[in-house]
Amino acid sequence: MVKQFAEWLSTTSPSVFIQNHNAWVIPAIQSIHIIGIAVVLGSVFMVYMRILGWAGMDQTLRQTTTRFAPWVTNGLYLMLATGILLVIGEPVRELVTFSFWLKMFLVAVSAVFAVAFQSSLRKNEQRWEETLVKRRSIQGLAILTFLIWVGIIILGRLIAYDHIWGPWSPATKA
Amino acid sequence: MDISALLKSLEASGLATKIRDSVYLFPLLESMHVLGLALVFGTISIIDLRLLGLASTQRSFQRMASDILKWTWAAFALTALTGSLMFTTNATVYYHNFYFRAKMLVLALTGINMLFFELTAARTVRDWDQAPSAPRAGKAVAALSLAMWIGVICLGRLIGFTTSRAAAAPPAPAGVSFDDFLGTPNNSGGTPTTPAPHK
Numbered sequence: 001m002v003k004q005f006a007e008w009l010s011t012t013s014p015s016v017f018i019q020n021h022n023a024w025v026i027p028a029i030q031s032i033h034i035i036g037i038a039v040v041l042g043s044v045f046m047v048y049m050r051i052l053g054w055a056g057m058d059q060t061l062r063q064t065t066t067r068f069a070p071w072v073t074n075g076l077y078l079m080l081a082t083g084i085l086l087v088i089g090e091p092v093r094e095l096v097t098f099s100f101w102l103k104m105f106l107v108a109v110s111a112v113f114a115v116a117f118q119s120s121l122r123k124n125e126q127r128w129e130e131t132l133v134k135r136r137s138i139q140g141l142a143i144l145t146f147l148i149w150v151g152i153i154i155l156g157r158l159i160a161y162d163h164i165w166g167p168w169s170p171a172t173k174a
Numbered sequence: 175m176d177i178s179a180l181l182k183s184l185e186a187s188g189l190a191t192k193i194r195d196s197v198y199l200f201p202l203l204e205s206m207h208v209l210g211l212a213l214v215f216g217t218i219s220i221i222d223l224r225l226l227g228l229a230s231t232q233r234s235f236q237r238m239a240s241d242i243l244k245w246t247w248a249a250f251a252l253t254a255l256t257g258s259l260m261f262t263t264n265a266t267v268y269y270h271n272f273y274f275r276a277k278m279l280v281l282a283l284t285g286i287n288m289l290f291f292e293l294t295a296a297r298t299v300r301d302w303d304q305a306p307s308a309p310r311a312g313k314a315v316a317a318l319s320l321a322m323w324i325g326v327i328c329l330g331r332l333i334g335f336t337t338s339r340a341a342a343a344p345p346a347p348a349g350v351s352f353d354d355f356l357g358t359p360n361n362s363g364g365t366p367t368t369p370a371p372h373k
Contacts, residue, residue: 023335026335027328027331027332027334028328030331031324031328031331034208034211034212034327035215035327038211038213038215038216039219040216041209041212041213041216042212042213042216042217042219043216043220045216045217055241056241059233153208153212154202154205154208156208157201157205157208160201161200161201164197164201
């Protein structure tokens, strides 16, 4: 079904436009997409480093998230917009892959973590600053969520190489 | 030893052969390359925005630099290492690729830009460490840095598009063909609208 949808999408006029100009449109959108992920990764990295106590210790956790959260949010909007354009431009290449859907699942997991963290910090600011940030389990969670971001980036690139998943890749099936 | 012989011997090296022969290694190297460059640009832009007075303006510049730049360098090392390994797999083609050369040139310019910073604004850092932005030279370096790193990313992406078969380029020289490890991935389902996978 996804494949039918992708094939239909590839016949629509926005998709045809991108396909006809793909020599520069696709690399341009991909470059903006990569700049977006750099902004997001750099920003979440600084928040995780603050939680781990490895950077930004002259700032409170709240100051750190106030500085970086808007960059994460706006960076994600940029990625969403450019990501949608990439899907429109090359529907089958993007959608009929294992990497894409695993990546989307991890993006959803990351978003849930980020929203939960932000709302918890807002409600229990003092507790976060004084005790939670030093807790091993929280620090472990910070490392885990950072690794999810790493996974998202790797999977994003692997969309171009979906055959490495062998039978897991829908592209290898007839 | 002239350069083309050097490039050929890089391509013929055991490491390059191993990467070419593997289904997984090149995609993984490329993924780690993207990861590294994302951290490089992500962290450098935090410093550049601080110099420009656009973000983190209330923080000590030196404190931020010592917090952040070690990670930038670590990420740069990862990016350079994975980039070099990818280069060896098809050295001649990359060496003659316009975007590859342009990227190396801009990378060199970012180094000169950094050196210029050390010789100018960094010398008086004690005077402006707590100020909301750097003096004019520091701001110029920061703006150039942002522009050049964005350029490096765009050029890097263009290398992938102009050195693979997606660009409908003439076939790569025998023995160093990317097609060997790209395989014939996703046309078994008969999807005529699918372009060949991009590098």
